Amino acid sequence: MFRDTGFKDEANSPSGGSIERLLKRVDRLRRLAGKYKRAEIIRDALLQITHIATEVNSPEDFYAGVHLHLKSLIAADNFFIATYNHRTERLEIPFFADEMDPHPAQMYPDRDIHSILMRGITGYVFRCGETMLCNEADFERLVAEEAIENLGSASHQWLGVPIRYQERTTGVLVVQTYDPNVNYGLTEIELMEFISHHISGVMERLRHQEQLEQSIDQRTKELSEAYDKLKLEVYERRRAERLQKSLFEIAELSASGLEQEDFYSRLHNILSHLIPASNCYIALLDDTNQQLHFPFYVSQLGTEPPSRRPLTDGLTEYLLSRRRPLLLDQKDIQDLVKKGEIYVNTPNLNNTQKMHQWIGVPLFIGDEVRGALTIYSLSMTQNYQIRDLELLTFVSQHIGTAIERKQHAEFMKKSYERLESKVAERTRELELEIQRRREVEQKLIHDAKHDALTGLPNRSMFTERLGQAVRHVRRHGRDQFALLFIDLDRFKQINDTLGHLEGDRFLIETARRLSHCIRENDTLGRLGGDEFVVLLDQINTPKDAEEVAERILSQLSEPFQLGDALFQSGASIGIAISGRSQQDTPESMLRDADAAMYQAKSRGKGCYVVYDSKRREEHQAELHDEALLRDALARDELYLKILPVESLSTGEPLAYRLSLGWRPSKGGELAEDTILSIAERSNLILELDRCLLRHLKRPLPLELNDAELHLCLSSAHLKHKHALRGLKNMVRELNLDPAKLWLFFDERALVQDTQGHIAGFEALGKLGVSFGLSGYGNGYSSLKSLTLMPIKALRLAPTTDRLGSEKVRLLTASAMAASSLGLTVIASGTECSLTRQSLVQAGIDHIQQLQPLHQAQSSVCA
Incomplete structure (x- = not known):
């Protein structure tokens, strides 16, 4: 209706204005038709680009197709694509078409394409990741701001669109025109962005396709190599099989x-x-x-x-x-x-x-x-x-x-005929050889379990039978057995005086006598040296074992005919009874019997002792004391004791004896002999002496200045070069006058190793110290033997409170002999006035007091 009214007005109006409006409408329709036509061309071009994107097999074909269709849409005097290679991390130009400039690689043959592009406007778009439309004025402004460098010919307009994939810039798509009459707008930007989107998809698809093809090629190559290797293995295996078969045939042929x-x-x-x-x-x-x-x-x-x-x-x-x-x-x-x-x-x-x-x-x-x-x-x-x-x-x-x-x-x-003739003879020889080897084997078995001298079971066989007895008692709780540990007296004296041959005869006769004291079902064995053991099987009461021990002591107390003389011996016996503990083992039974034997020796030899649990407790207490002493030495808990050596006539101090005191946590102060006993049992005697010498490095009380200092040390220092060297070093390090230092060693150890003591005295004497013997008077050495050594003092063994007339005469003789040899005799302290008078009568003026200096002891403790 509105269209008819309008035409009617225009038709009825004869004015020129109507014609002008009509012409404008016609012109507008023509432009609209042109836009529709261009839109149709763009649509067809984009469809063609989309079709190319899905059909091409290489980026170069796609870029060429895009350029062909793009020319129909945009006036592009210059068109190129810059892509980023992630393997090389550099920009590349896979496609380039320019009416004015040649390819950058030809323009800058000596320069790197990546660095050129990154310094230009293309690199600027790549870094920013945004589309950029730039004319000459914009370009000059960027150059002036030093954001880019001026590269290539000047263009009227330049359009760059980033190529993006998954929020990441992977390249730049660029068109530019040199014609001043051509202007790019929103339509060209949208078109370029659309193309860049397709380029991104194509690039990713082609990259995946390339990776897939590479993977296929690699897998194909691997399969081919595996196939060739398999063929070679098959060939080699067949060849090896033929070779193996041939080797078998050669072996069979031989x-x-x-x-x-x-x-x-x-x-x-x-x-x-x-x-x-x-x-x-x-x-x-x-x-x-x-x-x-x-x-x-x-x-x-x-x-x-x-x-x-x-x-x-x-x-x-x-x-x-x-x-x-x-x-x-x-x-x-x-x-x-x-x-x-x-x-x-x-x-x-x-x-x-x-x-x-x-x-x-x-x-x-x-x-x-x-x-x-x-x-x-x-x-x-x-x-x-x-x-x-x-x-x-x-x-x-x-x-x-x-x-x-x-x-x-x-x-x-x-050779077969000759061999057959000798087979019978050789067979007989082999039978004899087999018989001889059996005898040798039986003898070896016997020797392995028996003592070579007496023929008695040795430690191995006796321990085996003892283990059987222990297991039997565990199964049959009412049964009982006894173990006797026998140690002969004076065996060492026989070897030293009569020789080892007579010592062997003594052991053989001892074994014979012991075998007469036991039953046939009992076991007599020799552990070594002069140690014998008896396993009394199936006893009723411990009294049975004691009766056997008494018979053994009686037999061994009879004189032995050794050489041309009679020799009197004896034994000490330790008895262990089974069933005293559920944890009995052959080793524990032997240990208990051995401990009881040592207890019998301590009672004066020639007797027997039955082991009981109290001795086990004593042994545990000894182990506990040893552990305490070891900890006390490690923690430096022992203190210095200063015992004056005074004159009996004047009471003035002549010297000072230094020793160590110890108060363990369980009670009061231990006696010096007890400390030495624990140290000897636990092999800590050398460490105890080193502790004493370390105390001498500390400040000493004033009473000890310019006084003689007496130290009683263990002879173990003189037995080994390493220990002797350590003692010399410690004495040398003391800040004391060597002439005032006296070192006393035990007389008993001197008799046992005289040569070792002489060598030790010679080495220590170079330091300027003096030497003496402690424990003298027990009858181990003579005064004549002391003249061969640099001994200057004798420290007597502790005496009882009362000295008989005979003892006084002996002391008098010893003191006079020692005085004539220039030796100083020192007695142990005593509170008995009669004993002190006896010592004075014997000519002994030096006595060591039993009470230490109070002030010296307290200062050390502090």
Whole structure:
């Protein structure tokens, strides 16, 4: 209706304004039709680009198709695409079309494309990741701001759109125009962004496709290599199977017993299955190594086998002299002939002119080169390789072994009659040898479990029977047995005075007497030295064991006839009764009996002691004391005790004896003898002396200035070089006058190791110290022997409170003798006035007080 009214007004209006409006409408319709036409062209172009994006197989084809259709849509004097290679991390230009400038690689041949692009406006868009439409003014502004560099010809307008994939910029799509009449707008930007989106998808699809193709190619290559390797393995396995089969056949052939001709013929057939061997011969040396014969020979020429000949300079002899496999061709053989190494003396033997190749391998028989295995080819089409030489070398070892077995078989066949005649005689000899070995074996078994001297069960066998008794008592709780540990008295004296031969006779007689004191079901054994043990099986009460111990003591108290004199001995016996503990073992029973034996020795020997649990508790207490002493030494809990050595006549101090005191946590102060006993049991005696010497490095009380200091040390320092060296170093480090320092060693240890003490005195004497003996007066050494050593003082063994007249006379004699030798005698302190008077009468003026200096002790404790 509105359209009719309008036309009617225009038709009825004859004015020029109506015509002008009509013309404007026509012009607007024409522009609208043009837009629709352009939209249709754009649509078709985009469809074509989309179709290309799904069909192309390479980025180059896609870029060319995009450029072809883009030219119909946008006036693009310059069109190029820059993409980012993630492997190389650089920008590349896979497509470039410009009407003004050549490709950047041609414009800047000496410069890197990536650095050029990154410094230009293309790199600017790549870094920013945003679309950029730039005219000449914008471009000059960016150059002035040093955001980009001026590269290439100036353009009227430049449009760059980033190519993005998953929020990441992967390239830049660029168009530019040099025509001032052409202007880009929103339509061109949208079009370029649409194209960049397709380019991104195509690039990713093609990248995945490329990766897939590469993966397929790689997998194909791997499968191909695996297939080739499998083919090679199959070939090698088949070849190895053929070789293994041939080796089995050679091994069987060596034991087949065939005649020589058939043997070598079969050997050649086996060899022919491994390597072409139409021409082959085997040469062997005779027993004298002077003659060469050919047990096998085959040739395509049909020539006769070579006859036996002496060793010459032929090709076979050349191989034997080299002792290694050889692969020679005709030229190599002729070179050897020209050099005069073969066929100089025997040119008539040279039949090698028709040979193309020759392989020779020495045959080792009995670890010596005794022959040669040779094959050769006459045709140039038959070529041997190194692997053929290696194969023949390997097979030759088995062939040599087969030939050796064949020769041995022939030799054994010849020797068989001689061997049969000796079999019966050798069988008898073997029977005698077997019988002798059985006797030796039984003797070895007996000796392994019995004492060689007395024939009694040794420690191993006795422990085994003791273990059986312990297990029996565990199963049968009412049964009981006893273990007697016997230690002979004066055995060392017998060895030292009468010799070891008489000592052995003494032990044999002791074993005989002990065997008469026990029953047949009891076990008598010798553990070693003078230690015997008795296992009393099935006793009723401990009284039975005590009766046996009394019989043993009675028998051993009878005199022994040793040499030309009678010798009186005795024994100390420890008894352990089973069933006292559920944890009894052979070791614990022996330990308990041994402990009881030592207790019997401490009671004066010649008696027996029955072990009880109290002794076990005492042993545990001893172990506890040893642990406490070890901890006390480690924590430096021992303190210094200063005992004055005074004059009996004047009461003035003459010297000071230094020792260690100890108050363990369980009670009061321990006696010095107790501390020494614990230290000796636990092998801490040297460490105890070192602790005493360390105390002397500390500040001492004023009373000790310029006074003589007496130290009683263990003789263990003198037994080993290492211990003696340590003692010398510690004495040398003391800040004391050596002339004031006296070192006392035990008299008993001196008697046991006199030479060791003399050497120790000599080494320590160089330091300037003085020496003395402690514990003197027990009758171990004589005064005469002391004149041979640098002894200056004698410290008497502790005396009782009352001294008899005989003891006083002995002390008087010892003091007078010591005084005549220039020795000082020191007695132990006592509170008894009569004893002190007796010491004065004996001429002894030095006495060591028992009470330490109070002030010195307290200062050390503080």
